[in-house]
Amino acid sequence: MSNLGFSSLLLLMITLFSFGGAALVSRNSEEAYVTLLYGDEFLLGVRVLGKSIRDTGSTKDMVALVSDGVSNYAKKLLQADGWIVNTISLLENPNQVRPKRFWGVYTKLKIFNMTNYKKVVYLVADTIVVKSIEDLFKCRKFCANLKHSERLNSGVMVVEPSAELFNDMMTKVTTLHSYTGGDQGFLNSYYSDFANAHLFEPDASPDDLKSRPVPQMERLSTLYNADVGLYMLANKWMVDEEELRVIHYTLGPLKPWDWWTSWLVKPVDVWQDVRIKLEETLPGTGGGKNPNDKLLVISLFLLPVLFLVFCYYRSFLQTRSLFDHIRHLYYMLRSGGVSYSSVTSSNISSNPQFPNLAYSKVPIFLGAMSVVVCFTAAMVSLVLSLAIVPRQLMPWTGFLLVYEWTFTIFFLLVGSYLHVVHRWGKLVANQSVSLSQHPESIQYDSGKGTYIARHTELTILVIFEWQCYS
Structure with missing residues (x-):
């Protein structure tokens, strides 16, 4: 009997240990937030995005799909921040005519193959969540925001992963036209009738949803993908700012983590407010700081100061000796004034x-x-x-x-x-x-x-x- 009790206890301990270890690398929920990271340049953006999601009270998984271009330190930092890090291989961009920065963007299509989750909400690294978006998981099949009258934007998407759907996409990546030369153009061709999709209604009752046929795609309102570029055109949001859910910093050279952007784009203040609240999950990373930049910043601050002091000191000694300067200062203070000498232009002009x-x-x-x-x-x-x-x-x-x-x-x-x-x-x-x-x-x-x-x-x-x- 004692042997049976010991065996049961040992089995229970093994089970608990296995569950605890798996929790660090596998899913804890059936739904997840997902983002992509191709290199360390967008690392700070992903960190702030994760912090903004957690600040809304969400406990769902946060999954970061990272490519080989991401350093081991970045992966470790994301894990410390609470992200589940999955390393993936890049999908080749089949388009010959495309911007250089679009070389690996077709990798985004892999979110359609995350079949270990029932539903995922994809958020690009230059977005920030300002209000709970848990209601997006009510969206069925495929949801995205319509931009520029007839084009969907792939910065925020809701996807029901399916191996069949992903395989169908893979068979068409070389044949469907992409107006951008990247994944967004392909998705617009794949979901060619998206402009006619019905608007997603998060407040619809379950009875209403059951009475309707399941839509293949739904449109998200601007509240879920507020474009900073459009804000800059009008110098205001075209919707109620208090109701915004997701802000998307779409301006190419003005990403929120670049220090100069905060002086040019007002909505970046929201992003910076979340950044400064980042916890120090690894040494020197609190407030979104990079520990490798600390010594560089100190050096950049001191070098010009030391150089100017050196130049002034050199000029100081070239004119007179240090003793002469001290003696001159002493006599000047003793006499209570400064003597001046001048040379008139008449003296010069009269000299032959x-x-x-x-x-x-x-x-x-x-x-x-x-x-x-x-x-x-x-x-x-x-x-x-x-x-x-x-x-x-x-x-x-x-x-x-x-x-x-x-x-x-x-x-x-x-x-x-x-x-x-x-x-x-x-x-x-x-x-x-x-x-x-x-x-x-x-x-x-x-x-x-x-x-x-x-x-x-x-x-x-x-x-x-x-x-x-x-």
């Missing part, structure tokens, strides 16, 4: 050694060239700063770093230009004084009636100084 040569030697194009150099330096500084600063920082951090680096690079470029102009001006001035003091250096050619100055020597000196500075 400077017959307005300073004015005659200034090139007429110097002003226009300086304006062009300044504008070019400003543009180059901004572009280089945007390239240096990581994209997925917090908005204020990114803004301050770009401002700091833009100023530093602009200071370097314009300072270099002014230094070259200064050197060139000194050479021209010295040469002019030399010519005025030694008139025999100017030769008169009676045959041609022209004066030949020593421009060749001056040019050589300028080139030499330029090379020394460079």
